[in-house]
Structures are given as C-alpha cells and as structure tokens.
Amino acid sequence: MIMLIKLFFISARLKIAKELSYRADFISGTVASMLYALIGPLTQYFIFINTNGFPGWNINQVLLFQGIVLLFFGIRDMMFGEIQTTVQTLVEKGEFDIFLLKPFSTSGVLLTSGFRFSNIFVCQIRVGVFQLLLFFLSLAASLVLYMAFILFCSALIIVFVKIGRITEIIEALLRFSQYPVQILPSALRVSFLVFFPLAIFAYIPAQILLRRLEAIAYMGFVVCIILFYLAKRTFYSSIRKYTSAGG
Numbered sequence: 001m002i003m004l005i006k007l008f009f010i011s012a013r014l015k016i017a018k019e020l021s022y023r024a025d026f027i028s029g030t031v032a033s034m035l036y037a038l039i040g041p042l043t044q045y046f047i048f049i050n051t052n053g054f055p056g057w058n059i060n061q062v063l064l065f066q067g068i069v070l071l072f073f074g075i076r077d078m079m080f081g082e083i084q085t086t087v088q089t090l091v092e093k094g095e096f097d098i099f100l101l102k103p104f105s106t107s108g109v110l111l112t113s114g115f116r117f118s119n120i121f122v123c124q125i126r127v128g129v130f131q132l133l134l135f136f137l138s139l140a141a142s143l144v145l146y147m148a149f150i151l152f153c154s155a156l157i158i159v160f161v162k163i164g165r166i167t168e169i170i171e172a173l174l175r176f177s178q179y180p181v182q183i184l185p186s187a188l189r190v191s192f193l194v195f196f197p198l199a200i201f202a203y204i205p206a207q208i209l210l211r212r213l214e215a216i217a218y219m220g221f222v223v224c225i226i227l228f229y230l231a232k233r234t235f236y237s238s239i240r241k242y243t244s245a246g247g
Contacts, residue, residue, distance in 0.1 A: 007104065008079075008112035015115050055182045062180075065206040069178050072139065072201045076146055083114035084167065087154045091161055094244050107235055110154060111147055131208055137221070138205045145200055145224040148231035155231070155238035177201035194219045 048054070048062050057065070087110070090096040099106050099113075149170055156163045177198040181189045192198045197220030204220065207213040 003104065005112075007109070008115065011113055012115040054180045057180055057182070061206070061210060064209065065180060065202060068205045068209075069202040072142055072205075075139070075143065078115065079143070080111070080114040080146065080150055083110060083150050084153055084157070086113060087157050088162075091157050091242075096158065096242060097244055100239070100242075106239060107151060107232055111150065114150075131211060134213075135205050135208045138200060138208055141221045141224045142200045142205070144228045145197065148224070148228040151228075151231040151235040155235045158238040158242050173198065174201070177203070180206075190216070193217050194223060197221075197223050200224060 045059070045062070048057075048059055053059075054062065087096070090098070099109050101109075153163065153167060153170065156166060176184075176192065177200075181192055181199050181203050184192065193204075193214070193216055197204075197217075199217065200220050204213060204217050207217070
C-alpha cells in the first residue's frame with residue numbers, strides 16, 4: 001500500500017510538471033474549471049429560490065450540499081480523471097501489458113495512474129470530532145465506490161475494447177448524486193442509500209455534517225466495500241481474457 005501511495009505521488013508530480021510546461025494553457029484551464037464548477041451551485045440556487053426548494057433543506061444546507069458535490073467530484077477527477085481514457089487507448093493499441101508488470105498489482109498501478117490536476121472547493125462548517133471523522137470516512141467510502149466503477153469499466157474495456165454507451169450510462173447515474181435523495185421516490189431513495197449507494201458521494205457526507213444522518217445510510221458504507229471487492233474480482237477475471245496485440 002505504501003509503495004502504491006508513493007507511485008501515485010510520483011505519477012502526480014510528473015503530470016503536474018508536464019502541465020506547467022504550458023503555462024498559458026494551465027492558467028486558462030484552471031479559470032475554465034472554476035467557471036464550470038460554478039454552474040452546479042448556481043443552478044441549484046436558482047431552482048431553490050424560484051420553486052418550493054427541496055423538502056427539509058434550507059438555502060444554507062443546499063449550499064453545503066453543493067460544496068460537498070464539488071469536493072467529491074474535484075477529488076474524483078484529480079485522482080482518477082485519466083484512467084478510463086488511458087485504459088481505452090492502451091487496450092486498443094495492445095499495450096495494456098505495461099499494467100501487468102510486477103512488483104505492483106495490476107489494479108493498484110491502474111488506480112494510481114489517473115492523476116489530473118483539478119481545483120477543489122471546500123465548504124466550511126463547525127462540526128464535532130466524531131462528525132468530522134465520519135465525514136472523512138464517508139469521503140473514503142465514496143472513493144472506494146468510484147474505484148469499483150473504474151475497475152468494472154476497465155474490465156469491460158479489456159473484454160469488449162469499446163464501451164462508450166455503458167460509460168455514458170454510469171455517468172448519467174452519477175448525476176443523481178448531485179441532488180438530495182428527498183426528491184426521489186421512496187424505492188429509489190432506499191436504493192441510492194443502501195443497495196446502490198450513490199448517496200455516499202454527497203448526500204450522506206452533507207447529512208453527517210448537519211447531524212441528521214439516517215441509520216439506514218450506514219449500510220451503504222459496507223456495500224461500497226462489497227462492490228469494490230466484486231469489481232476487483234471482475235477486473236482480474238477479465239485480465240485472463242486479455243490478448244494484448246495478438247488478437
């Protein structure tokens with residue numbers, strides 16, 4: 001694990017140095033990212049003030065929720081932003097073999113190779129030590145769940161080479177995590193809290209900070225680990241079917 005963390009930071013340092021070599025592009029890209037990040041909160045704000053809002057949420061709580069959305073998706077894109085594109089390109093060229101080199105595990109090398117610089121916006125709030133620890137635990141669980149998505153998609157790419165529509169479906173599902181689950185029907189609400197815990201990306205962390213997390217949501221933490229385990233098994237199963245450039 002320590003070696004994989006070191007590998008991630010080495011990869012990140014090299015990619016930052018590469019981006020800084022084109023400073024004008026780096027600066028313009030950073031400004032564009034900041035402006036793009038404002039779209040979500042502004043959309044939520046205008047919806048809230050021009051409608052009845054979200055049940056059980058006031059404007060400050062909605063802004064906190066959006067801050068967590070930006071935080072998670074910022075961390076996600078920074079740590080894993082280039083993985084699917086890299087896997088797609090390498091599999092198409094028959095060069096995925098570089099991920100099979102020892103001494104590192106294939107999944108470990110894959111998950112540490114996706115660094116992409118991204119801005120992260122944090123919403124400040126006063127919380128107790130327990131809430132703060134649980135909040136960071138929820139962020140860790142959200143990254144574990146997203147790593148499960150990455151490994152699953154990578155497994156499909158290795159087997160089928162192109163999975164464009166499947167990736168689009170997953171990204172569309174992830175957009176549900178950008179809204180409070182109270183707007184969903186009760187069946188979907190329970191599904192996104194427990195069985196397919198997309199609520200772990202923003203809703204659950206926000207509820208932790210607001211000290212009103214439902215007991216049922218704790219099951220979502222366990223499901224994240226289970227899904228990661230299943231995705232990892234699926235990934236290594238697909239490796240056995242990889243034929244490199246030999247077809």
